[in-house]
Amino acid sequence: MKWIFDLTFEQLKEEITAAGIKKFTAAQIFQWLYEKNIQDINAWSNIGKTTHAALAKQYDTTLNKIIAKKEDHAGAKKILFQLSDGNRIESVLISEKDHYTFCISTQVGCALNCRFCATGRMGFKRNLSPGEILSQVLCLQKEIPGYTGKLNIVLMGMGEPLLNYENLKLALEIITSEKGIGISPRNITLSTAGILEKIRRFEKDFPRVKISFSLNAPENVLREALMPISRKEKLPDILEYFKATAADRKHRITFEYVLIKGVNDSLDHARLTSNLLRGIPCKINLIPFNPNGSIGFETPDPGDVEIFSDYLHSKGYTVITRWSKGRDIKSACGQLAAEE
Numbered sequence: 001m002k003w004i005f006d007l008t009f010e011q012l013k014e015e016i017t018a019a020g021i022k023k024f025t026a027a028q029i030f031q032w033l034y035e036k037n038i039q040d041i042n043a044w045s046n047i048g049k050t051t052h053a054a055l056a057k058q059y060d061t062t063l064n065k066i067i068a069k070k071e072d073h074a075g076a077k078k079i080l081f082q083l084s085d086g087n088r089i090e091s092v093l094i095s096e097k098d099h100y101t102f103c104i105s106t107q108v109g110c111a112l113n114c115r116f117c118a119t120g121r122m123g124f125k126r127n128l129s130p131g132e133i134l135s136q137v138l139c140l141q142k143e144i145p146g147y148t149g150k151l152n153i154v155l156m157g158m159g160e161p162l163l164n165y166e167n168l169k170l171a172l173e174i175i176t177s178e179k180g181i182g183i184s185p186r187n188i189t190l191s192t193a194g195i196l197e198k199i200r201r202f203e204k205d206f207p208r209v210k211i212s213f214s215l216n217a218p219e220n221v222l223r224e225a226l227m228p229i230s231r232k233e234k235l236p237d238i239l240e241y242f243k244a245t246a247a248d249r250k251h252r253i254t255f256e257y258v259l260i261k262g263v264n265d266s267l268d269h270a271r272l273t274s275n276l277l278r279g280i281p282c283k284i285n286l287i288p289f290n291p292n293g294s295i296g297f298e299t300p301d302p303g304d305v306e307i308f309s310d311y312l313h314s315k316g317y318t319v320i321t322r323w324s325k326g327r328d329i330k331s332a333c334g335q336l337a338a339e340e
């Protein structure tokens with residue numbers, strides 16, 4: 001039996017017509033699965049009983065199993081999933097003032113081994129399939145039944161999204177398509193540690209999806225120490241690309257900066273950051289380090305965070321400080337490790 005969420009619309013259409021089912025049924029199936037978010041084949045009322053039986057024989061339509069949910073007081077809910085091979089991933093539902101944000105994973109574990117991140121310490125297990133990525137959205141939607149307001153999706157959960165490019169692309173096609181889940185690409189943000197070739201490609205494939213780049217240090221030596229990937233993917237090259245392509249971009253790049261006490265949170269670091277980003281239309285997102293057992297890393301003092309933020313602000317930057325929600329349930333940035 002095939003897991004239906006891994007099929008594109010075209011693949012589904014081809015397969016069902018080969019099985020003698022009318023072509024237009026594919027659109028109906030997509031509507032039930034993704035728009036109505038109802039996966040029980042027998043409830044698909046505009047499709048006949050014989051077709052129900054044929055579909056049930058060919059396709060598995062069950063979503064990933066949720067094995068734990070944890071909610072904090074600030075409005076973050078962490079969902080732990082068990083995949084069909086026993087691996088585990090996490091998604092986070094964040095309730096904001098006027099909308100919800102879904103934080104979605106793209107890999108089991110992560111290969112990048114950023115020193116301050118709990119997912120990095122798990123190592124890399126495997127890529128998620130297209131269905132395993134997009135079905136997180138369906139499961140989170142079920143947590144807020146009846147809600148029709150604004151939704152944001154952030155690809156900031158476990159993994160480096162751009163290192164699972166093909167599957168992510170297929171998932172995003174269904175997530176953003178009118179035939180599929182129908183979420184506007186403008187409400188989606190991809191966060192990356194910076195794989196330049198893939199950023200370039202992604203911006204061609206999904207020009208309206210926003211890009212967040214995890215800067216985390218204002219020069220490459222410190223960045224290499226924190227994020228081994230920057231030995232290969234050099235900061236100046238990435239920034240040069242953002243500068244050169246700024247005019248083609250419909251949104252500003254967000255630079256995420258995890259502030260770590262005594263490591264990258266001084267006024268000097270703020271000065272370097274300001275000089276570095278000069279000329280790039282951007283926003284800066286400061287994330288005070290979320291504790292996760294990383295040895296030798298601590299959350300900075302709120303006063304130092306303010307000095308850092310005020311300095312950048314005084315230089316004309318838009319700065320948002322994200323004292324993450326969900327810290328007490330280990331669902332904030334850098335805390336996802338799929339532990340129960």
Ligand code: SAH
Nearest residue numbers: 117159160191192193214256289290333334
């Ligand atoms: N691999 C992608 C997306 C996952 S991480 C990326 O690197 O962007 C999402 C964000 O969380 C990144 O900006 C990362 O730098 C940040 N982050 C990781 N560990 C953190 C921690 N312990 N505290 C605060 N932010 C952290």
